[in-house]
Structures are given as structure tokens and as C-alpha cells.
Amino acid sequence: MPVSIVQADLDRPSGFQHLLKKAKEDLSSAKEKVIPIIQSVKENGDKAVKEFTEKFDSIRLDSVVLDPSSIQTNVPRDVQTAFLTAKKNIEEFHRAQKRDSWNVKVDGNLLGVKYTPIPSLAVYAPGGTALYPSSVLMGIIPAKIAGVKEIQLVTPPQKGGLPDILVWLAQILEIDRIVTVGGAQGIAAVAYGTETIPRSEFVVGPGNSYVAAAKSYLAGIGQIGIDSPAGPSEVCIIADESANPKWVACDMLSQAEHGEDSSAVLLTTSAKFAESVSKELEIAFVERPKRLEMKKKAIYENSCICIFPSLADCVTFSNLLAPEHLEIQTEDPHSVFGGIEHAGSVFLGNYSPVAMGDYISGTNHILPTAGGSRIYSSLGVDSFLKRVTFQEITKESLNRLYPHVKLMSELEGLDEEHGTSVKVRYEEDLK
Amino acid sequence: MPVSIVQADLDRPSGFQHLLKKAKEDLSSAKEKVIPIIQSVKENGDKAVKEFTEKFDSIRLDSVVLDPSSIQTNVPRDVQTAFLTAKKNIEEFHRAQKRDSWNVKVDGNLLGVKYTPIPSLAVYAPGGTALYPSSVLMGIIPAKIAGVKEIQLVTPPQKGGLPDILVWLAQILEIDRIVTVGGAQGIAAVAYGTETIPRSEFVVGPGNSYVAAAKSYLAGIGQIGIDSPAGPSEVCIIADESANPKWVACDMLSQAEHGEDSSAVLLTTSAKFAESVSKELEIAFVERPKRLEMKKKAIYENSCICIFPSLADCVTFSNLLAPEHLEIQTEDPHSVFGGIEHAGSVFLGNYSPVAMGDYISGTNHILPTAGGSRIYSSLGVDSFLKRVTFQEITKESLNRLYPHVKLMSELEGLDEEHGTSVKVRYEEDLK
Numbered sequence: 001m002p003v004s005i006v007q008a009d010l011d012r013p014s015g016f017q018h019l020l021k022k023a024k025e026d027l028s029s030a031k032e033k034v035i036p037i038i039q040s041v042k043e044n045g046d047k048a049v050k051e052f053t054e055k056f057d058s059i060r061l062d063s064v065v066l067d068p069s070s071i072q073t074n075v076p077r078d079v080q081t082a083f084l085t086a087k088k089n090i091e092e093f094h095r096a097q098k099r100d101s102w103n104v105k106v107d108g109n110l111l112g113v114k115y116t117p118i119p120s121l122a123v124y125a126p127g128g129t130a131l132y133p134s135s136v137l138m139g140i141i142p143a144k145i146a147g148v149k150e151i152q153l154v155t156p157p158q159k160g161g162l163p164d165i166l167v168w169l170a171q172i173l174e175i176d177r178i179v180t181v182g183g184a185q186g187i188a189a190v191a192y193g194t195e196t197i198p199r200s201e202f203v204v205g206p207g208n209s210y211v212a213a214a215k216s217y218l219a220g221i222g223q224i225g226i227d228s229p230a231g232p233s234e235v236c237i238i239a240d241e242s243a244n245p246k247w248v249a250c251d252m253l254s255q256a257e258h259g260e261d262s263s264a265v266l267l268t269t270s271a272k273f274a275e276s277v278s279k280e281l282e283i284a285f286v287e288r289p290k291r292l293e294m295k296k297k298a299i300y301e302n303s304c305i306c307i308f309p310s311l312a313d314c315v316t317f318s319n320l321l322a323p324e325h326l327e328i329q330t331e332d333p334h335s336v337f338g339g340i341e342h343a344g345s346v347f348l349g350n351y352s353p354v355a356m357g358d359y360i361s362g363t364n365h366i367l368p369t370a371g372g373s374r375i376y377s378s379l380g381v382d383s384f385l386k387r388v389t390f391q392e393i394t395k396e397s398l399n400r401l402y403p404h405v406k407l408m409s410e411l412e413g414l415d416e417e418h419g420t421s422v423k424v425r426y427e428e429d430l431k
Numbered sequence: 432m433p434v435s436i437v438q439a440d441l442d443r444p445s446g447f448q449h450l451l452k453k454a455k456e457d458l459s460s461a462k463e464k465v466i467p468i469i470q471s472v473k474e475n476g477d478k479a480v481k482e483f484t485e486k487f488d489s490i491r492l493d494s495v496v497l498d499p500s501s502i503q504t505n506v507p508r509d510v511q512t513a514f515l516t517a518k519k520n521i522e523e524f525h526r527a528q529k530r531d532s533w534n535v536k537v538d539g540n541l542l543g544v545k546y547t548p549i550p551s552l553a554v555y556a557p558g559g560t561a562l563y564p565s566s567v568l569m570g571i572i573p574a575k576i577a578g579v580k581e582i583q584l585v586t587p588p589q590k591g592g593l594p595d596i597l598v599w600l601a602q603i604l605e606i607d608r609i610v611t612v613g614g615a616q617g618i619a620a621v622a623y624g625t626e627t628i629p630r631s632e633f634v635v636g637p638g639n640s641y642v643a644a645a646k647s648y649l650a651g652i653g654q655i656g657i658d659s660p661a662g663p664s665e666v667c668i669i670a671d672e673s674a675n676p677k678w679v680a681c682d683m684l685s686q687a688e689h690g691e692d693s694s695a696v697l698l699t700t701s702a703k704f705a706e707s708v709s710k711e712l713e714i715a716f717v718e719r720p721k722r723l724e725m726k727k728k729a730i731y732e733n734s735c736i737c738i739f740p741s742l743a744d745c746v747t748f749s750n751l752l753a754p755e756h757l758e759i760q761t762e763d764p765h766s767v768f769g770g771i772e773h774a775g776s777v778f779l780g781n782y783s784p785v786a787m788g789d790y791i792s793g794t795n796h797i798l799p800t801a802g803g804s805r806i807y808s809s810l811g812v813d814s815f816l817k818r819v820t821f822q823e824i825t826k827e828s829l830n831r832l833y834p835h836v837k838l839m840s841e842l843e844g845l846d847e848e849h850g851t852s853v854k855v856r857y858e859e860d861l862k
Contacts, residue, residue: 026652079842082835085538093542096535097818104527106793107516110779111524116772118806132843165842201806220651221457222660225806229653250852257848290847337821341547346821348541351829353852356822359839360832362537363820375549375632375656377818387528387808389794390768390777391787398782401791404513408790411510411596412563416721417688421681421784 002278003299008267008306010313016306019265020320020371027229030213034184038214041185045194052185059157064189065196066162066178068170075168083169086134086360090141093362097381098145103390107401110392115385117143118225120150120198122190124205124215125166127156127182133165134359138366138379139205140173146384151175152200154190156182183207184214191224204366204379206230227383228376231369232261232302235354236323236343238314238336239277241270243329243350249280251327251353256298257291263302265321267314274305315339322374324367325354344373395425402426433709434730439698439737441744447737450696451751451802458660461644465615469645472616476625483616490588495620496627497593497609499601506599514564514600517791521568524793525576528812534821538832541823546816548574549656551581551629553621555636556597558587558613564596565790569797569810570636571604577815582606583631585621587613614638615645622655635797635810637661658814659807662800663692663733666785667754667774669745669767670708672701674760674781680711682758682784687729688722694733696752698745705736746770753805755798756785775804826856833857 008016040048046064054060103112123139125131136153143151153170155162157180170178179197181189187207191214193199203215204227212229219226235255239248252264268274281299285292308314315336318326322342330336333348340346344367345357357363366379377383402422409419439447471479477495485491534543554570556562567584574582584601586593588611601609610628612620618638622645624630634646635658643660650657666686670679683695699705712730716723739745746767749757753773761767764779771777775798776788788794797810808814833853840850 078834079838082838085832085835086839089538092537093535096533096537096542097544102527104524106523106527107520109792111527111793113528113811114768114771114777119773129844134839134843216651220647222801222803247852247855250848250855254845254848254852257845288847288851295848333823337545340545340819342550342817343819346545346819348821348823351826351856352822352824353856355836355840355849355852356824356829356832358849359836361540361822361824361828362542363822370653372653373817373819375817378820380544380818380820382813382818386773386804386806387811387813388771388774388777388804389809389811390779391783391792391794392764392779393783393787393792395782397792398787401516401787403509404516405786405790407510407513408517408565409786412565413560414685414688416719417681417685417726418786418789420719421678421685421786424678424681425782425784 001300003281003303003305005274005278005305005307008308008317010316016317019304027209027213027216030209031217034210034214034217037184038188038217041188041194042192046196049181049185049189049194053157053181056183057157059159061157061180063196064179064181066180068167068175068178071167073164073168073171075164079165083133083137087137087141087172089360089362090137091145094142094145094381108394108397112390114388114390116388117147117149118202118384118386120200120202121148121384122152122154122179122200122203124186124203124207124211125153125155126207127158131163131166133169135206135366136166136169138364140175142364142379142381143384144173146381148384150198150200152177152179152190152198154179154181154186156180156186184210187211187214187218191218201225202384227366227379228368228372232263233258234263234323234369235325235327236265236267236318236321237327237329238267238311238318239273239329240268240311240331241273242331243273245273245276246280247350247353248277248329249284252281252299252303253284253295254353254355256295256303260294260297261302262298264299265303265323266305267317268305268307269309269311269314271307274307277305311336312339318343322371324369324373327352327354342374344368344378398422398425432731434712434734434736436705436709436736436738439739439748441747447748450735458640458644458647461640462648465641465645465648468615469619469648472619473623477627480612480616480620480625484588484612487614488588490590492588492611494627495610495612497611499598499606499609502598504595504599504602506595510596514568517565518568518572518603520791520793521572522576525573525812529576539825539828543821545819545821547819548578548580549633549815549817551631551633552579552815553583553585553610553631553634555617555634555638555642556584556586557638558589562594562597564600566637566797567597567600569795571606573795573810573812574815575604577812579815581629581631583608583610583621583629585610585612585617587611587617615641618642618645618649622649632656633815658797658810659799659803663694664689665694665754665800666756666758667749667752668695668697668758668760669742669749670697670699670704670760671742671762672704673762674704676704676707677711678781678784679708679760680715683712683730683734684715684726685784685786687726687734691725691728692733693729695730696734696754697736698748699736699738700740700742700745702738705738708736742767743770749774753802755800755804758783758785773805775799775809829853829856
């Protein structure tokens with residue numbers, strides 16, 4: 001049962017329509033369950049937080065707040081070097097995103113934008129096997145560079161204590177504290193604050209469906225801002241015969257490794273290349289049997305290879321798909337990229353597998369999924385900055401523009417006060 | 432019963448705490464009502480849309496889509512000139528917001544950001560007395576400048592036909608069509624598309640609680656992206672004795688004119704100035720009696736004058752308030768502005784009443800309310816652009832970074848495929 005290969009035709013969307021209908025997680029039942037938890041944490045603070053932790057994590061906590069600098073950690077030197085290298089690259093790319101406030105003269109007046117950071121942030125990091133230290137870098141570094149002053153890491157407590165790598169990262173990233181509360185109760189604790197946990201006005205980071213439901217509910221009632229919800233991981237690869245079929249197969253499997261609902265879609269113009277990649281996938285299944293069932297399910301059920309008549313058609317289809325990750329392994333990847341409008345992060349050329357961006361190249365790996373890149377961006381410095389617009393109107397400009405404001409405010413029935421607020425200044429000169 | 436004047440003290444927050452607790456509209460009951468409407472429109476398209484229009488607006492429609500260029504309009508020349516002047520200024524300021532794609536070398540690799548527009552947008556414009564033509568400019572111009580290709584205006588049908596000004600604006604802004612469906616059914620129609628209405632992936636613009644609930648529900652399930660919900664309008668004014676008390680009173684009333692739940696908060700260091708403004712408010716109530724009860728309620732119940740010991744304290748408090756509009760009428764407004772971190776749009780100096788920005792100066796008047804400016808921005812070109820990040824890794828860099836990726840992927844249990852996707856490229860050189 002090899003990966004499915006489709007002769008695709010943009011004029012006959014029936015052949016690939018199912019690829020575009022990406023499941024968005026239905027959080028409604030999880031939401032019903034988290035609302036009472038959130039209410040209880042809102043009303044009873046630390047007491048509720050500790051009770052839920054005992055109930056869900058079977059851990060009794062004296063304190064739910066840790067100062068990372070007070071904890072001894074033991075992280076091997078070579079692991080430290082790896083994470084410090086990633087940190088350096090992520091910082092460099094994100095620093096380049098930072099923008100200076102600016103102003104411009106419009107109609108004789110000074111108008112401008114001042115960029116200011118959001119005041120406070122909580123980054124959620126799942127526990128257990130879902131702990132990805134690299135995601136901690138990706139969530140915190142852009143906020144640090146944006147200038148967010150109050151940053152706390154929220155993560156479930158663990159029986160043997162938190163993993164050293166997590167505490168060490170909190171140390172080198174110089175965040176304010178670690179809040180050891182997981183699930184919906186952790187999100188509620190930072191969203192409202194408790195006796196010992198300061199409130200965070202913005203919450204980002206992946207988590208299970210209860211975490212996602214709590215974030216979504218609290219954002220819906222205006223209590224916090226959040227990042228866009230993360231769905232199953234996905235890659236789209238546009239490749240021609242200049243690409244290496246073994247490498248492309250590896251890249252597809254690298255997504256499949258995330259879960260059976262992950263998806264890898266290869267778009268190519270070559271039936272021969274499609275066959276070679278299919279064969280390489282089968283070879284890989286034999287050579288690398290870890291998590292085999294999961295990977296097979298992802299590849300056989302949620303992935304596919306589409307053969308299009310032209311690279312231009314591949315680009316059109318990729319824009320419909322709006323993938324989280326897009327690899328372009330063609331003879332001239334930059335020209336193909338020229339047509340790309342909707343994608344989370346794009347990997348150009350044969351030496352840019354997604355894993356390089358996942359870990360170390362410097363781009364952010366927290367990306368919109370499920371077609372979200374048609375309207376949303378990856379996490380970045382802009383996610384944590386606001387544009388405060390400003391203006392300073394001159395007397396001359398006000399005098400010149402008042403007759404227009406008079407008419408417009410009359411048309412909207414707001415001349416009595418809106419109109420007057422300009423008129424009193426206008427009339428000053430008439431005295 | 433004059434406006435309340437408070438001797439404020441940052442160390443005793445009890446005196447002003449109520450000002451910071453801004454009501455966010457509870458949409459839960461409206462949401463329950465709109466869900467069946469949305470479902471019906473999703474399933475039955477134009478048929479449902481027409482039925483709801485007949486039910487709610489008592490209007491029978493043959494077609495729900497208008498091509499603005501097919502309609503004759505009659506807008507007085509001076510009104511045209513006023514709106515064209517506003518359009519020019521808004522375009523100029525928003526054009527200055529547009530950013531070029533860029534790239535940078537990080538660790539020897541090409542990394543960058545390509546800005547691309549969202550694919551489609553619907554701008555909602557309320558009907559009847561809530562129609563603000565200026566808001567149509569504010570919603571559409573940034574999207575046009577961002578390069579959004581498909582833009583439709585959604586607005587309730589009206590018995591005598593749509594107002595000329597609305598159709599004329601649609602013409603000069605060169606949008607694709609007007610969808611004459613109001614309320615939740617209008618939002619649902621563009622969110623899912625019907626036989627005659629193309630789908631919009633993003634929906635912005637103010638509306639009543641059903642419109643807001645429909646937007647919030649559809650955004651919550653990931654069907655559309657939306658702007659932040661708009662609450663009652665508000666202004667904060669920081670002023671010292673160099674300001675004109677009559678002008679300041681006018682600016683407070685200009686917010687009060689929006690509704691009895693609107694709020695105007697004056698922060699000053701001078702008790703004398705506070706008294707003068709209070710007197711000017713009373714004089715204005717006599718001189719301009721239109722909407723008197725509404726304005727009095729806004730000023731007496733939802734507004735206040737706070738006297739702080741210093742301008743620095745005024746700034747601190749303003750940042751807690753995070754007002755939608757902030758006016759700074761002090762001797763040196765720029766130095767006061769230096770401390771401002773959270774505000775929607777800021778108006779510097781004595782000749783910059785909010786009404787200038789509402790209509791004509793060029794800044795956007797669609798702003799976060801209810802303290803939202805602590806984490807959100809005003810509508811702008813960035814609202815409609817995404818950051819697509821990209822990277823091209825060199826063979827040399829991959830070889831240098833592979834040992835780090837190996838360690839990091841091992842730590843996360845993703846070495847088998849993530850690690851291998853880099854390793855196969857690394858090993859190429861070893862052959």
C-alpha cells in the first residue's frame with residue numbers, strides 16, 4: 001500500500017478537494033469542561049490551582065511558582081552549545097524584524113507610528129513526551145526582542161521535578177518565573193493571576209485540547225490575547241527532477257513523525273520522480289521502523305503525491321493549500337517562490353529541510369496550520385508589538401480642513417460635538 | 432450635578448479602580464441566537480439569506496449582490512471633495528505603513544520575510560443611523576494598500592435603496608461588489624459564500640451585537656479572521672494649564688456624543704484647570720442641547736476628571752487605562768508622549784482634537800477599545816498583510832549545524848526522521 005499518487009488537474013478540483021478540507025479541531029466539548037475549572041481558579045486563586053493539580057497531576061504543591069535562578073541544573077556541555085547556537089540564530093533573525101518608530105508629513109501634519117511591546121506574556125510548554133525545548137526558544141525570544149517586560153513560563157509540574165533543560169532555558173532566557181501548573185488551570189491561573197502568580201495579558205504556546213480550549217475561551221471573552229491555534233503539522237513540497245527523491249522522502253517522513261494526523265503533500269511535474277519518492281518512502285519504512293504505524297498512517301492516509309502539468313500549477317495549488325511548511329526543491333527555487341502567496345515558512349533549495357528551521361536556522365517554528373497561513377503569520381516580533389498611531393495637527397491644517405470636517409460630521413449626524421470640537425479651534429483665528 | 436473630580440493617587444488605587452474595569456460586551460446570549468442563522472445560511476445559501484432579510488428587514492430581494500459601478504449616484508460636489516481629501520490623507524499615511532520584503536544573512540544562510548496580502552476581505556457597514564461613511568474609508572483603504580484582491584462591502588438593504596454616499600464610496604474605492612445583507616445573516620453569507628456571494632476569509636467592521644456575535648463565533652471556529660471587537664468609544668485627555676478648558680470640554684463631549692456608555696477621562700495636575708473644564712461642560716450642555724440626556728449620562732456617569740500630583744503620574748495612569756483615543760494638551764506634548772506605551776491613537780497638542788483623526792488627518796479610526804490597546808493595534812496595512820518567512824540553507828551551514836540538530840532532535844525524541852532529514856544531506860559529503 002504505497003503513498004497515493006494523483007494525476008492532478010486544477011480544472012478538476014474533485015481529485016484533490018479532500019486535501020484542502022483540513023480538519024480544525026472542534027474544541028466545543030473541551031470548552032464545556034474547562035469553563036468550571038477557569039471559574040474556580042478565577043474565584044479561588046492558588047487554592048483552586050493546587051486542588052486541580054492534585055486532582056489531575058496527582059502532585060501536591062506547596063508553591064506553584066519557581067524562580068529559575070534558584071535551581072541547580074545539569075545540562076551537558078554539547079547540548080548547551082547546540083541550544084546556544086539556536087538561540088543566537090533565532091535572536092539574529094528576530095532582531096532583524098524589529099522596527100523603528102517612524103513619522104511622516106501628511107497634508108502638513110506630523111503623523112506616525114510608535115511601536116510598543118505588550119506588557120506581559122505567558123508561554124505554555126506541555127510536559128512529558130510533548131515537551132519540546134526548542135519551542136520554548138521560539139515562544140520567548142521574539143517577545144524578549146519586542147521588549148515584553150514580564151514573561152513567565154507555564155508548564156505542568158512533574159513528579160521528579162522539572163526537566164533540567166527547561167529550567168536551564170528559563171535561566172539563559174532570563175524570564176521572570178516558571179509557573180508549575182498545567183492544563184486549563186495553568187492557563188486560567190496566568191490569565192487572571194492569583195495571590196502568587198502575576199497576571200499575563202497574552203498567552204502563547206501549544207498544548208492539549210484543554211489548554212487550547214481554555215485559551216480560546218479566555219480570548220473569546222476578551223480576558224487574554226492568544227496566538228492562532230495549532231493543528232496537526234504539515235508540509236508541502238514542490239519538487240522537480242533536480243531534487244533528490246531520498247531527501248524528499250525523508251522530509252515527508254519528518255512531518256509524519258509528529259503524529260498520524262500529520263500530512264505531507266508532494267507536488268511535482270514528473271511521474272518518474274513521484275515513483276522514486278514513493279519507493280524511497282517504502283525503503284525508509286524498512287530502514288527506520290521507530291513509530292512505524294504512526295508514520296505509515298500519516299503517509300498512507302493523510303499524505304499524497306500530486307503530479308501537475310507545470311510548476312505554475314504546483315504553485316497555484318500550494319497557495320490553495322496554504323501549508324504550514326513549504327519546501328521548494330526545484331532547479332530555480334527562487335523563481336517558484338516568486339509565485340507563493342500563502343505559506344507559514346518556506347524552505348528553498350535542496351539543503352533546507354524543515355528540520356533546519358525547526359531547530360536552528362533562526363526562523364520561527366510556531367506557524368499557522370490548517371490553511372491558516374492564508375490569513376495569519378508565524379510567531380515573530382510583530383506578534384508582541386503594537387502600533388500606536390499618533391498625530392500633531394497644525395493650526396493651519398485644521399483651518400484648511402475644517403470645512404470638510406463640518407460636512408462629513410453633518411452627514412454622520414455628529415456635527416454638534418465632533419464638528420464643534422474642530423470649529424472652536426477654527427474660530428479662534430476669526431476673533 | 433457636575434462631572435466628578437477626583438484627587439487621584441497612584442498609591443491608592445481604590446479611588447479610580449472603577450475606571451479601569453471597563454465592561455466588555457457579553458455576547459453569549461446573542462451568540463446562541465446567531466448560531467442557527469449561521470447554520471441555515473451555511474446550508475441553504477442565497478435562499479436562507481433572502482428569507483432572513485425578509486424576516487428581519489421586511490425587504491424582499493431578488494438579488495443580494497450589487498455592482499456599484501452599475502448604479503447612478505448623486506453626491507454633492509462639496510461632500511465629494513471632503514471625502515476625497517480624507518481618502519487622499521488616509522491613503523498617504525497608510526501607504527507609509529507598507530513594508531518591503533527583506534532578507535538577511537544569519538549564520539551564512541539567507542533568511543527573510545516576504546509580505547503578502549490576505550486573499551479576500553468583507554467590510555461590514557451598519558445601516559440606518561449607525562451608518563458612518565468615514566468608517567468605510569477606514570476599513571477599505573488599508574486593505575487596498577496591502578494589496579487584498581477581493582473586497583466586498585456588506586451592509587443591510589434599505590427600503591429606499593442604499594444611501595448614495597455609500598454606493599459612491601464603493602465606486603471610488605473600486606471594490607468588487609456590495610452585498611446587501613445585514614446582521615448575522617450578512618456575516619454568515621460572506622464567511623461561507625453562497626451561490627451568488629463569493630466567500631471572504633477575513634471580516635472587519637463595526638455592527639450591532641448580532642453582527643459582533645456572528646463574527647466572534649465564526650472566528651472562534653476558524654472560519655474567518657476578524658478585527659478586535661469594538662466597544663463603547665472613549666477618550667483620555669492629559670492636560671495642564673497651558674490647555675484651553677473650553678476646547679478640552681468640547682473634546683470630552685465629542686466622545687459623549689457617541690452614546691451614554693461612552694467615556695471621557697481628563698487627567699490633569701491642576702485643580703484650577705479641572706474646575707474650569709467642569710464649568711465649560713455645564714455651559715456646553717446649555718449651548719448645545721442636542722442628545723443632551725445621552726451626553727449628560729456619559730459625562731456624569733462614565734467620565735471623570737482626575738487630579739494627579741504630576742504629569743508622570745498622569746502618564747502611568749493613562750497606560751493602565753490604555754485608552755482608545757489619547758489627547759495630550761500640555762506645554763510639551765512630545766515629552767509626555769515619550770512615556771506612553773498603551774493607547775490606540777494619540778493626538779498631540781492643542782490643535783489635534785480626536786475629530787480630526789476620526790475624519791480627515793489620515794490615521795485610522797478603527798481602534799481597540801476597553802483597554803484593548805494594551806495588546807492590540809489600530810486597523811492598518813499590517814492587519815491585512817502576512818509575514819511569510821523563508822530560508823535558503825547552504826551545504827556548508829548544514830554541515831556545520833548538523834551535530835547540533837542531532838543532539839536537539841535526540842532530546843525531543845525526533846532524531847529518527849527530523850535528525851535523519853538533515854543527516855542524509857550531511858552524509859552526502861562523506862561519500
